[in-house]
Amino acid sequence: MSIQNRRERERAERHQLIIDAARELAEEEGWDAVTTRRLADKVEYSQPVLYSHFKGKDAIVRAVAIQGAGELARQLRKARPEKGRSRLRAAAEAYLKFANTRPALYDAMFVQRVDIPFGTDDIPQELRDAFGELVAAVEPVRGDRDLETLTELFWSTLHGIATLTHGKRLRPAHHEARLEMALGALSLTQQEDGL
Amino acid sequence: MSIQNRRERERAERHQLIIDAARELAEEEGWDAVTTRRLADKVEYSQPVLYSHFKGKDAIVRAVAIQGAGELARQLRKARPEKGRSRLRAAAEAYLKFANTRPALYDAMFVQRVDIPFGTDDIPQELRDAFGELVAAVEPVRGDRDLETLTELFWSTLHGIATLTHGKRLRPAHHEARLEMALGALSLTQQEDGL
């Protein structure tokens, strides 16, 4: 039985090795550089080994994305406001910092057509966790608005800023002012209906 | 001289033919289906002809994207509020409708790594126009906030909603409520500083 165990352990290690190699390659040179040949080279196995671990290249990207969501959740969890600042701001800054410092990872998670199950039941726990952190950050400013809807709006705003910034479509110098304005808009004062 | 002219005219027509074919193919089957071979087939020329018009496939996508921006600008311009509703809402609805009904076009414009000049001088006029329409829609609710920054925030929010919706990451049933909430947050009431 212990031989079986060793084999399984080695297999799991290699599984993770592939994921790590893919992420590193993507972060260093972008996803275009992540070809099955280069990836196989990097882990020092031949191409078909990749396919004994993952159904295809997409599945590798998906695995990287899911672990990336775990990392994002961790970053959000440990983001606590300095005194005199809101939790909402701390979460927003942590989110945007993540998107900015790990653009390839962020791409795999939320930009590339990667079809992680989202709408349905089996959403990966990592994604639930990350969204949960956003919910917690939004809660103090919800007023009488629907919490989940407000979180989706918060997320959409952050995602929009992150992707447009990454595509150089927003003026970098105004990043702070934009964030300030976004937080101001989302946080305070209930509005009357029917504009 | 008229022979020269005829040649140039025919060339320009074929140029547009290629762009249209690429857009149609992308809208019908997604950008993955837009290969140089299929595109050449569709316009009934051989592959190398494409390269006498465009530097490469990227340049074709870019051309489609820029014309798409023109289309978006037109949609925004003709979006006028029904009575009792804000211009901001009319613009937001037109923007999201565009993103939703022409997802491939929207992808080429704002999602794919397509590197249209943005930050610098020579931004295509079509993009300036589209952004200008957003500015105009935001103006009535600016309060004393910076107009361009507020427009960037408005755009970011719309872009975030559009892309996350397309990726099935937001609950479709709550689309209306989310938009309502977004408009409410962006429109009214100046907030005090320093959260």
Add this chain to the structure above:
DNA sequence: CTCGAAATCTAGCGTTGCTAGCTGTTGGAG
């Protein structure tokens, strides 16, 4: 030591974006 199964690799398929170089057409010079 031998054997069979499991693990791993070599080699190759079909498709991609792109290009070198041949071929047939055509408009202007003589």
Add this chain to the structure above:
DNA sequence: CTCCAACAGCTAGCAACGCTAGATTTCGAG
């Protein structure tokens, strides 16, 4: 009217891609 240079367009092919069939090596069980 003839010729020919210039050019438009095509055929064919390259290197790199994701992926896989089938040969080969490895290694524990008997």
